[in-house]
Amino acid sequence: MLTGRTLDRQLELYGRKGVHHLCRQVRELAEINGRRHAPS
16 A cells, blocks of 8 residues: 555656656647748
């Protein structure tokens, strides 16, 4: 059984990872949009 402290730590790590993944996705989307709108 996980203690509250361990659970908090895991949630914190997961949250940080989730935010990092989200930032990366947004950055990739921005790059794709920039390429699409840039004159070729």
